[in-house]
Amino acid sequence: MKNFHDQTGKRVFIPSPPLRIISLVPSLTELLYSLQLENEVAGITKFCVHPESWFRTKKRIGGTKNVDVNAVQLLQPNIVIASKEENVKEQVEAIAAFCPVYCSDIANLNDAYEAIEQIGLLTDRSAHAKELTQQIKQRFAQITIAKQSLRCIYLIWKKPYMSAGGDTFINEMLTAAGFENVLQEQKRYPEITLEQIAALNVDVVFFSSEPFPFKQQHIDAFTSEWQYQMPQIKMPALQIVDGEFFSWYGSRLLYAAEYFKKLRESLFLSDEFTH
Known part of the structure; x- marks a missing residue:
């Protein structure tokens, strides 16, 4: 016993x-x-x-x-x-x-x-x-964090949009991966509007695969809504991410560091950040 x-x-x-x-x-x-x-x-x-x-x-x-x-x-x-x-x-x-x-x-x-x-x-x-x-x-100790940290929002839900706050495991993973969660001063999973996202001047919006299963069609809808409502404001990069690497805390963590490394590389090599 x-x-x-x-x-x-x-x-x-x-x-x-x-x-x-x-x-x-x-x-x-x-x-x-x-x-x-x-x-x-x-x-x-x-x-x-x-x-x-x-x-x-x-x-x-x-x-x-x-x-x-x-x-x-x-x-x-x-x-x-x-x-x-x-x-x-x-x-x-x-x-x-x-x-x-x-x-x-x-x-x-x-x-x-x-x-x-x-x-x-x-x-x-x-x-x-x-x-x-x-x-x-x-x-995780082998993750090399570049001096340039991308400001981000991590969306977990749609209608309404909900994001990860600072007292979540997701926020811990974002930080470990070298991203700056602009909502880290908020608690749990605050609701957020498109207009509020635009006002926060983020570099990238992450759309998680869970719990809401964001897919390309949701990225397209987000893009259309942004362009219709705020055509004068530059839209941040939009990226679907595997939510398991950000919110699963068991043995999946063995593979998270490599995933974060490749995610950062793909973002820094994208057209959004090379011009």
């Missing part, structure tokens, strides 16, 4: 080792896969798309915001992994009434490292988890 505080400060009593795990957090489901817990993971959410083999074969217990608590109980887990931001408090508390719950609360890279190592501890994969965090740290 393991006994420690999770990232929300709650004391959790964990069977050692847990034999049946349910993950309510897509990025931490991928982490469990990286920690080689194929046989131990009994259930995941419908948004746990990595790895694809688990997405196709593991029992799904609803979404991150609408967990089927009865389905969780029927699977008889002895540990459920949740997230303060991604899951609904009342649903997590209902699960905690019949099963231990480890709840993450991640706003920055240090929080992510701590969560990886805590999950490694509770699943008897401590050595593997520590090796993983060391690899991630090394890769």
